[in-house]
Amino acid sequence: MSNQLQQDHFKVKPQNQVVTKVSPEGGDLEGAKYLAGRGAQFNTKNRFLKNEKTREHVEAIDDWEETNLPTQYLEQDSKTIVNKVESKDVGMSYSMNPYAGCEHGCIYCYARNVHEYWGYSAGLDFEQKILIKKNAPQLLRKFLMHPKWDATPIMLSGNTDCYQPAEQKYRLTRGLLEVCNEFNQPVGILTKNSWILKDKDVLRKWRKKKLYQQWFP
Numbered sequence: 001m002s003n004q005l006q007q008d009h010f011k012v013k014p015q016n017q018v019v020t021k022v023s024p025e026g027g028d029l030e031g032a033k034y035l036a037g038r039g040a041q042f043n044t045k046n047r048f049l050k051n052e053k054t055r056e057h058v059e060a061i062d063d064w065e066e067t068n069l070p071t072q073y074l075e076q077d078s079k080t081i082v083n084k085v086e087s088k089d090v091g092m093s094y095s096m097n098p099y100a101g102c103e104h105g106c107i108y109c110y111a112r113n114v115h116e117y118w119g120y121s122a123g124l125d126f127e128q129k130i131l132i133k134k135n136a137p138q139l140l141r142k143f144l145m146h147p148k149w150d151a152t153p154i155m156l157s158g159n160t161d162c163y164q165p166a167e168q169k170y171r172l173t174r175g176l177l178e179v180c181n182e183f184n185q186p187v188g189i190l191t192k193n194s195w196i197l198k199d200k201d202v203l204r205k206w207r208k209k210k211l212y213q214q215w216f217p
């Protein structure tokens, strides 16, 4: 196990909950507290990075405090928004994800590992550092205008939840739905966030056209 992993696991700032934490080796960590509102409790090592910054723990010197940082939104201009899904294990051919990382922070999430591709950790970073593809609706419009596009259904949230809290600020999912509606593009939506109800108006239009399905995991 790397130093960073050990350090992060053992040096968690006490929050408002008193819960016994279990070490990677299975022993109880007396006095350690959970970071409230987070699924992961530390940053795991990114297997793609050759060099990582770590903080050395010197025995008998005062411990540093690991704070539960507020979620950061990292805006970016993306090059693409629609991805072809090659896996036969999932029932979708194309997906689009306006956000990378997910503040819902489910510990079992299969998308955590994808965060390592962007240089972050699959642990706390996944739920604290959310990448915002702020030009997503424009990219989708360009994609759907391609003369060879055959309107195969696209899954919104094939990777991360498109109605996670960032949507309340950026409304990129809303923007994508409006573009799909305009082009009569069939869409599937996978979410566990009730914020989807804010888009009832556009979804109703679609229901009439029989162009969308939704799933609540």
Ligand code: SF4
Binding pocket: 102, 103, 104, 105, 106, 107, 108, 109, 110, 111, 159, 160, 161, 164, 192
């Ligand atoms: S809501 Fe979905 S995408 Fe978000 S962390 Fe949970 S499982 Fe992952």
